[in-house]
Amino acid sequence: MTFPAQFNLADLDGSNGFVLNGIDEGDRSGASVNGVGDINGDGIDDLIIGAYGADPNGNYSGESYVVFGSDQGFGASLDLSDLDGSNGFVINGIDESDVSGVSVSGAGDINGDGIDDLIIGAPGADPNGNYSGESYVVFGRDQGFGASLNLSDLDGSNGFVINGIDAFDQSSFSVSGAGDINGDGIDDLIIGANRADPNGDFSGQSYVVFGSNQGFTASLNLSNLDGSNGFVLNGIDEFDQSGRSVSGAGDINGDGIDDLIIGALGADPNGDFSGESYVVFGSDQGFGASMNLSDLDGSNGFVINGIDASDQSGRSVSGVEDINGDGIDDLIIGATYAAPNGDVSGESYVVFGSNQGFATSLNLSDLDGSNGFILNGIDEGDSSGRSVSGAGDINGDGVNDLLIGAAGNASGGTFAGESYVVFGRAPLPQVSLVATDADAAEAGTDPGTFTVTRTGLTTTPLTVAYTVATSSTATSGDDFIALTDFIEIPAGQASITFDLTPINDNQVEGTETVTVELTDTVDYELDSMATRDTVTIADDVVVVAIPDFTPFDDDFTGTAGRDVAFALAGNDIVRGLGGSDRLAGEAGNDRLFGGDDNDRLLGGDDNDTAIGSTGDDRLLGGTGNDRLVGNTGTDRLVGGDGVDTLLGGSDGDTLIGGAGNDRLLGAGGNDLMRGNLDVDVLNGGAGNDRMLGGAGNDTLNGQGGDDALRGGAGSDVLRGGAGNDRIAGELGDDLIETGGGRDRIVIRSGQGFDRVTDFTDGQDRIVLGGINFGQLSIQQRNDDVLISKENERLLLLQNTNVGDISAADFA
Numbered sequence: 001m002t003f004p005a006q007f008n009l010a011d012l013d014g015s016n017g018f019v020l021n022g023i024d025e026g027d028r029s030g031a032s033v034n035g036v037g038d039i040n041g042d043g044i045d046d047l048i049i050g051a052y053g054a055d056p057n058g059n060y061s062g063e064s065y066v067v068f069g070s071d072q073g074f075g076a077s078l079d080l081s082d083l084d085g086s087n088g089f090v091i092n093g094i095d096e097s098d099v100s101g102v103s104v105s106g107a108g109d110i111n112g113d114g115i116d117d118l119i120i121g122a123p124g125a126d127p128n129g130n131y132s133g134e135s136y137v138v139f140g141r142d143q144g145f146g147a148s149l150n151l152s153d154l155d156g157s158n159g160f161v162i163n164g165i166d167a168f169d170q171s172s173f174s175v176s177g178a179g180d181i182n183g184d185g186i187d188d189l190i191i192g193a194n195r196a197d198p199n200g201d202f203s204g205q206s207y208v209v210f211g212s213n214q215g216f217t218a219s220l221n222l223s224n225l226d227g228s229n230g231f232v233l234n235g236i237d238e239f240d241q242s243g244r245s246v247s248g249a250g251d252i253n254g255d256g257i258d259d260l261i262i263g264a265l266g267a268d269p270n271g272d273f274s275g276e277s278y279v280v281f282g283s284d285q286g287f288g289a290s291m292n293l294s295d296l297d298g299s300n301g302f303v304i305n306g307i308d309a310s311d312q313s314g315r316s317v318s319g320v321e322d323i324n325g326d327g328i329d330d331l332i333i334g335a336t337y338a339a340p341n342g343d344v345s346g347e348s349y350v351v352f353g354s355n356q357g358f359a360t361s362l363n364l365s366d367l368d369g370s371n372g373f374i375l376n377g378i379d380e381g382d383s384s385g386r387s388v389s390g391a392g393d394i395n396g397d398g399v400n401d402l403l404i405g406a407a408g409n410a411s412g413g414t415f416a417g418e419s420y421v422v423f424g425r426a427p428l429p430q431v432s433l434v435a436t437d438a439d440a441a442e443a444g445t446d447p448g449t450f451t452v453t454r455t456g457l458t459t460t461p462l463t464v465a466y467t468v469a470t471s472s473t474a475t476s477g478d479d480f481i482a483l484t485d486f487i488e489i490p491a492g493q494a495s496i497t498f499d500l501t502p503i504n505d506n507q508v509e510g511t512e513t514v515t516v517e518l519t520d521t522v523d524y525e526l527d528s529m530a531t532r533d534t535v536t537i538a539d540d541v542v543v544v545a546i547p548d549f550t551p552f553d554d555d556f557t558g559t560a561g562r563d564v565a566f567a568l569a570g571n572d573i574v575r576g577l578g579g580s581d582r583l584a585g586e587a588g589n590d591r592l593f594g595g596d597d598n599d600r601l602l603g604g605d606d607n608d609t610a611i612g613s614t615g616d617d618r619l620l621g622g623t624g625n626d627r628l629v630g631n632t633g634t635d636r637l638v639g640g641d642g643v644d645t646l647l648g649g650s651d652g653d654t655l656i657g658g659a660g661n662d663r664l665l666g667a668g669g670n671d672l673m674r675g676n677l678d679v680d681v682l683n684g685g686a687g688n689d690r691m692l693g694g695a696g697n698d699t700l701n702g703q704g705g706d707d708a709l710r711g712g713a714g715s716d717v718l719r720g721g722a723g724n725d726r727i728a729g730e731l732g733d734d735l736i737e738t739g740g741g742r743d744r745i746v747i748r749s750g751q752g753f754d755r756v757t758d759f760t761d762g763q764d765r766i767v768l769g770g771i772n773f774g775q776l777s778i779q780q781r782n783d784d785v786l787i788s789k790e791n792e793r794l795l796l797l798q799n800t801n802v803g804d805i806s807a808a809d810f811a
Contacts, residue, residue, distance in 0.1 A: 108179065119176075398426070
């Protein structure tokens, strides 16, 4: 189903949604609504509607209505008075003025029985004084419900009551499921009491109640929370009204444990009532009986500051799951009195989650698209952001969406209101192509293979277009089975392969090539390092003269065609000239010259020299101290055993050192270089090179271009050189010189203690692999900055002032 830009609720007809009609005048049905998961265990999600003005047990005792989901369809409207236990049920408040249903929410599975539960707030209830407030947890069940449930009948088996602490606290003014915030595998919940007084009048409190599979009694007093069954979160200052809105936030810091968010619309970080919100991180290490929100420091949560006086940022808060497709949950904050387009037009703020850590505070004015974004209300008086929520994946694109309410919008009449669905959007996936089997044979039983890989969103199918490059020497339909020009990566998969199948014939053709290159579309971006690759087709009819060699020093020059030469023992000189030649020096100190076309040169034993010339050549040194030169073309050079020197040439080459202390020189092009064993020196040269030192104490010099340097094992020296480089020392204690450009230094726990000689604040950044910023200790050590995690030293920034290092220096 597609959606128009605007949708009138009057057009709901049962096929596109339906209307739920309240029962009596003044009930205020729909003052609060929420999804509750699957509360009746039929596999379909259900919903709840609050009507705090209903009068089942006195004026404003309140009602709530659970409507069951169904796969049998709905009519255009449903009267809530028709709920009969089969399609939903009514939940009756207890006493006059309780205003039960002023807040309603799903609670997850708080009793661990595998069925979702719900929570209802009644801030006007009087368990411990006027307006101390009560909350009611109703357990889901797969044994059915009657047409109605009285909250006074909750007895611990079907749910339980949660009593507020003091008169006028208004406990349960907001309620929400919190996910699993203590990491015990059972969902928890959060309750706000915005008028509680822990730090002055109306400073506000919030209460986390832990779920349990050990059962609950008929009631729980919030004053009895002690860290084992939940904990209290104290607001900071007088009149902050912390807890006016509360919500689960999903896992916003990517540590695998759910977090929560609390709004305080009356806080004053940037003027009276500019508002604050507080993200509190979940933890499996336990909580004390109480936490002061003033103690949030980036490691246990962080503060989000509103922008302008009277904005009332934090009036509404919610988790929105993952709206930007990065795999980490995000959140939304409403500021209904903000004035981007006139007084009280309203703003909403989406803050992206991150596994790279958070600073102690975040100013909403600093949202720039990379860390979140702002949604501006349309017209004066709209009150956009008065209510905000995640909406799940409403358009089925694999990315979650969000919902914003604007109760004051007058497009349909005075205070008719509007709601806005904002679709989530993941960054375009990045697509690459490599020949994972670059050798094919004409007999057709040995095809080549290309692999197309995407990074990013994988939840939906992706069609990738490609073409056969004009530089290919093989002909489609004659030399290989024609390709389709596109391939689909199925939903849930990151990659897919397709074959290049040669067609057998009796012609003597020599070696042919098929180069496939990706085609750009609006559905993805191309990986600039891997957009094309080549499969070589070997002819199965080989008519070549194999010269006679002696065990002595031979000198052989081949033909303009394809030559095959095995030089035997002795110090031989073998020249291929034209054609795709296969030249093997075997024993002795040999010199092999490939000439034109795509040659294979094998040095064999002893100290050999192999020079490829033009074409895409493959050079293998074998044993001994060899010298391999690719020259032009996309070459593959493998040193083998011994102390080898490999020079790639002008194009994008692959250089692999092997055993021994090797020297690899990439020269031009975007090269892939691997030192492998022992103590190697890798020089990237021009181009965007990828370099891996491997085992041993290696030296990697990126030189020109935007290079990726990985030290591997051993104590390595890594120099980025010019360009924007990514440098990872990996195992061992490494020395890093970033050089020019905007460089990224990667650190991980358990990979040694690295030193950076020339870190430039504001230009270079530190990439945290599997570490949160809040876990780091950053200290001055003489002229240097030491970065540690607990007792593990990770990185030393030489000649750097600790005052210059902040969360902005980390990625």
